[in-house]
Amino acid sequence: MSWGTYYKYDGYLSRISKSQIDEEIEEHEADNRRIYAEMLAYMAQTPPAYAKDCEGREYPWAEYLTQKMREFQEELEENNFLLCRLYQCREVLREHPENVEEG
Numbered sequence: 001m002s003w004g005t006y007y008k009y010d011g012y013l014s015r016i017s018k019s020q021i022d023e024e025i026e027e028h029e030a031d032n033r034r035i036y037a038e039m040l041a042y043m044a045q046t047p048p049a050y051a052k053d054c055e056g057r058e059y060p061w062a063e064y065l066t067q068k069m070r071e072f073q074e075e076l077e078e079n080n081f082l083l084c085r086l087y088q089c090r091e092v093l094r095e096h097p098e099n100v101e102e103g
Helices: 018-044 061-095
Strands: 051-052 057-061
Touching: 018 061, 051 061, 057 061
Parallel strands: none
Antiparallel strands: 051 057
16 A cells, blocks of 8 residues: 655646646746757867856856856756646646636
């Protein structure tokens, strides 16, 4: 016999209608694939010694790459958080459509 935790979740998806759920999922999954592809591109390239900021000042490439990876991580976390909520909503919409309302 297995065990686990049951929970009920009442969520809200701001500015997303029921008819947009699948489209939003596709968009955020595509964003995650793009981010991973960009990360792989950074890892595969031969790094320059320095990066330049918007004013043309040089600074070590390692600092640039650290900041860029932090940005990727934040974007992935935001996407995955929203994707989780979208998946939950889609599941409820399929199994119990009467429990999903727009308002």
